[in-house]
Structure formats: structure tokens, C-alpha cells
Amino acid sequence: MRFGYHVRVKEKLATALDEGSTAGCDTIQIFPGPPQQWGTPNVSREDIEEFRSRKEETKIDPVTIHSIYLVNLAAPDESIYRRSIGSLVSALKRADxxxxxxxxxxxGNHKGKGxxxxxxxxxxxxxxxxxxFKGEAMLLLETTAGSGTSIGHTFEQFGSVFSSAGFPEKLGFCLDTCHVYAAGYDVSSVEGLEKTLGDIDKNMGLERLKLLHLNDSLGGLGSRVDRHAHIGEGKIGLDGFRNIVNHPLLKELPAICEVPYESNGGKDIALLRSLENK
Ligand SMILES: [Zn+2]
Ligand SMILES: [Zn+2]
Known part of the structure; x- marks a missing residue:
């Protein structure tokens, strides 16, 4: 499995690769801009070229962009809905x-509309x-814990979105271990993980799974509480992650740990690597 962290972009894009490389990442995830502000910041040609050449040098691959937090594709409010679409289009262009x-x-959240x-x-x-957007990058919808009126905490919901959205070849999903556990899918046990992957295959197709977010969960199974923990410090636990990182259907995927790595000295990916069967 290729492991990495969500890292920051400071004044220049390429700083994210340097930070990832220092933290031992094989892959990284970044925001396209400040996650609580609309608009993808402009970046110079030079910065883009520098990012591309640093990416080659550091061999960090793949790079994923995580959309800003304001995006709500289920928003009843027309202006938020339009801005959300625009925000994803600009993030996809930046990805290319x-x-x-x-x-x-x-x-997103349906805000009471059902x-x-x-x-x-x-x-x-x-x-x-x-x-x-007619470019190359894919759009991945992330599983949610199911708090409030959020959509995406059952694989049936994903299945319905996938079967009615256009351009299926450009659409995939990201499985966040903390979110699915809190939503009630027990990825902490061998049998639970098998059942979860079976449910995914039945509703969305496992071939659409393109990214893992490996976060432990402070909230209990089915609690719908979205609180990430460092690997081994939550309810999924080290045995749970050992099954996940060695699973034949998952081990070729890129995997991002999202809990800020500085808060435990960057131990998460080293720990995950130590769980892999050699
Ligand atoms: Zn996310
Ligand atoms: Zn996540």
C-alpha cells in the first residue's frame, strides 16, 4: 500500500511535496486553497512547473486534491449549489x-429536504x-459518518448517485475508515471488513474504489460521530488496520492518514507499514 498524509501548501505548491517527502510519504493529499473560503487561488506557470518536477524527484505519487469544506452538492440553496459545482470544476482543472x-x-447535506x-x-x-470539465482527473465522492442530514453514509445512497449521475467513467469514491465505522460498517474485524467490501461491490462496484482515508475512530460502531484518531488510538485498532492494509482487494490503493501528523510525531504511516505482511 502507498501511504501518505494530508499536507499543507504554504507559499508555493511544491512545498507540499517537500513536506510530504520529509514526513516519509509515498503519496499526499492537499487542499486546492484555504478550505473555508470559496475560490481556487491562481497559481503561476512557474509554480506548476516546479510542482511537476518536484513530484518526479520525490516520486510522490499519486497526488490527491481534497475539495474545500464549503462544497455541498445537495444544497437546497441555489447559490451554494452553483458555487459548489464551480469549486469542483476549478479543483479538477488544478488537478490536471x-x-x-x-x-x-x-x-453534502440535504438540510432537511430528505x-x-x-x-x-x-x-x-x-x-x-x-x-x-473535460480533462483527465477523476472525482471521488467520500463516505461520510452520517451525522446531521449528510448523504453518503450508506452504500445504497452511493449506488443511487452512481446509477443516476452522468459520466460514470470519471466518478469513483474514497473509503474513509473512520467514517464508515461510525456509519455502522465494522471494518475493525475480519468478518466485518469482508461484509463491508461485499456491500460495496453489490452497491457501487469495488472497481470504483480509488482511495483510502485511513483514520481510526473515536466514535463507536454506528455512532455517526465523525472524530478521527491516530492509527491504533481508536475503536478500529491495530488489528483492524492490519487486516485493512493486507487485504488483497485494498493493498494496491493509495492511503492517506488525515489526523495532523505533527500531533504524534508522524508515527501513523510508519505504524501502518509495520503492519504490512512482508
Ligand atoms: Zn474528507
Ligand atoms: Zn476523510
Missing amino acids: EIGAYAVVTHI EVYGIERIASAVTSVFEK
Whole structure:
């Protein structure tokens, strides 16, 4: 498995690769800009060239962009909905410019309008994104813990979005271990992981799984509490992650640890590597 962290972009894009390289990453995830602000910042040609050549040098691959937190593809509010689509289009364009393979995004909240409304809204948002973006990068929808009115905590919901959104070849998903555990899929046990992967295959197709977010969960199974923990410090635990990193259907995927790595001295990916069967 290729492991990495979510790292910061400081004044220049390439600093994210330097930070990732220092932290021992094989792969990294970055934001396209400040995650609480609309708009993808402009970047100079020079910065993009520098990023591409540093990417070759550091061999960090793949690079993933995580959309800003304001995106809500199920938003009843028309202006937020439009801005969300625009934000994903600009992040996908940026992904192509810098050689990132995908943009991962939270799907959204229906704000009380109901699941059926939310799913239809998301599917048509995805279709609009790919009517505007004709490049290479994929869009990955991220599994959620299911707090509030969020969509994406059952694989049936994903299945409905995938079957009604246009451009299926450009759409995949990201499995966040903390989120699915909190949503009620027991990825901490051997049998639970098998059952989860079976459910994924039945509803969305395992071939659509393109990225893992490896986070332990402070919230219990089915608690719908979205609180990430360092690897081995939550309810999934080291035995759970040992099964995950060695699973034949998962081990070729890139995997990002999202808990800020400085807060435990960057131990998460070293720990995950130590769990891999050699
Ligand atoms: Zn996320
Ligand atoms: Zn995540």
C-alpha cells in the first residue's frame, strides 16, 4: 500500500511535496486553497512547473486534491449549489495542471429536504461538473459518518448517485475508515471488513474504489460521530488496520492518514507499514 498524509501548501505548491517527502510519504493529499473560503487561488506557470518536477524527484505519487469544506452538492440553496459545482470544476482543472489524479469531495447535506432530494441533487451536480470539465482527473465522492442530514453514509445512497449521475467513467469514491465505522460498517474485524467490501461491490462496484482515508475512530460502531484518531488510538485498532492494509482487494490503493501528523510525531504511516505482511 502507498501511504501518505494530508499536507499543507504554504507559499508555493511544491512545498507540499517537500513536506510530504520529509514526513516519509509515498503519496499526499492537499487542499486546492484555504478550505473555508470559496475560490481556487491562481497559481503561476512557474509554480506548476516546479510542482511537476518536484513530484518526479520525490516520486510522490499519486497526488490527491481534497475539495474545500464549503462544497455541498445537495444544497437546497441555489447559490451554494452553483458555487459548489464551480469549486469542483476549478479543483479538477488544478488537478490536471499539477498532475494530480483525482479530487476527493464530501458529498453534502440535504438540510432537511430528505434523502431522495439529496441524492438527485448530488447526481445532477456531478453531471454538471463533467459537462464543464473535460480533462483527465477523476472525482471521488467520500463516505461520510452520517451525522446531521449528510448523504453518503450508506452504500445504497452511493449506488443511487452512481446509477443516476452522468459520466460514470470519471466518478469513483474514497473509503474513509473512520467514517464508515461510525456509519455502522465494522471494518475493525475480519468478518466485518469482508461484509463491508461485499456491500460495496453489490452497491457501487469495488472497481470504483480509488482511495483510502485511513483514520481510526473515536466514535463507536454506528455512532455517526465523525472524530478521527491516530492509527491504533481508536475503536478500529491495530488489528483492524492490519487486516485493512493486507487485504488483497485494498493493498494496491493509495492511503492517506488525515489526523495532523505533527500531533504524534508522524508515527501513523510508519505504524501502518509495520503492519504490512512482508
Ligand atoms: Zn474528507
Ligand atoms: Zn476523510
